[in-house]
Amino acid sequence: MITQEEFFQNLSDLNSRIEDACEKSGRPRSSLTLLPVTKNWPSEVVKYCKNAGLKTVGENRVQEAIEKMSDVPNFDFELIGHLQSNKVNMATGNFARIQTVDSMKLLERIGAASEKKSKCQKILIQVNAGDDPAKFGITVDEAELLVERALEINSIQLNGLMTIAPFIEGDTKVASKCFAKLRVLKERLELKTGAELPELSMGMSGDLKEAIAEGATIVRVGSALFGKRDT
Numbered sequence: 001m002i003t004q005e006e007f008f009q010n011l012s013d014l015n016s017r018i019e020d021a022c023e024k025s026g027r028p029r030s031s032l033t034l035l036p037v038t039k040n041w042p043s044e045v046v047k048y049c050k051n052a053g054l055k056t057v058g059e060n061r062v063q064e065a066i067e068k069m070s071d072v073p074n075f076d077f078e079l080i081g082h083l084q085s086n087k088v089n090m091a092t093g094n095f096a097r098i099q100t101v102d103s104m105k106l107l108e109r110i111g112a113a114s115e116k117k118s119k120c121q122k123i124l125i126q127v128n129a130g131d132d133p134a135k136f137g138i139t140v141d142e143a144e145l146l147v148e149r150a151l152e153i154n155s156i157q158l159n160g161l162m163t164i165a166p167f168i169e170g171d172t173k174v175a176s177k178c179f180a181k182l183r184v185l186k187e188r189l190e191l192k193t194g195a196e197l198p199e200l201s202m203g204m205s206g207d208l209k210e211a212i213a214e215g216a217t218i219v220r221v222g223s224a225l226f227g228k229r230d231t
């Protein structure tokens with residue numbers, strides 16, 4: 001595992017990359033949030049993030065995240081991994097935001113759990129904008145119904161959309177197309193519903209430049225900050 005000092009160096013390098021990409025796209029740095037992804041790493045690295053003044057981390061497993069929440073109190077966690085129905089109760093109200101809502105069934109269950117806990121759960125809808133059979137996410141065509149329903153549920157606050165681009169070694173065009181598709185979808189749904197969907201969570205260590213160019217407001221970065229880990 002990396003030391004805090006190494007993490008601070010990686011964070012500084014990453015911030016330079018992000019600032020560069022923002023500048024090239026003519027966007028202010030403040031229009032973009034970095035979400036460090038601490039999955040598969042111990043709570044210690046979440047503390048590094050907190051010590052660096054970051055506000056939130058992303059985790060992809062409910063149980064693992066809940067354990068880290070008790071190790072690092074007063075800090076926000078967002079769920080970026082697939083949520084199984086049987087974990088909805090555990091996840092709702094504990095995560096500051098659930099980024100991976102990708103079916104009507106899941107949406108309704110989160111809504112019910114959130115209402116029962118008298119909470120207002122922030123969510124993003126995960127769209128499989130790259131039509132990648134290996135990825136979760138609702139299709140672009142099905143997204144409208146889900147967005148409309150999410151806007152009706154009082155115990156849910158819909159903040160926007162999320163996608164994971166297909167990964168093709170040495171080819172970033174496919175990722176760019178996927179990100180552009182998500183942005184166009186968001187703009188169309190905003191017009192259609194009259195609601196604001198401010199967040200576009202897209203881009204990871206390997207394709208954050210492309211995501212920023214296409215309008216990402218949240219980039220989710222793991223390996224560029226913490227190194228690679230094969231678990």
Ligand SMILES: *Cc1c(COP(=O)(O)O)cnc(C)c1O
Binds near residue numbers: 037203204205
């Ligand atoms: C692991 C993960 C990331 C971070 O990926 P890196 O390539 O390590 O930056 C981002 N988003 C999701 C959904 C992930 O599961």
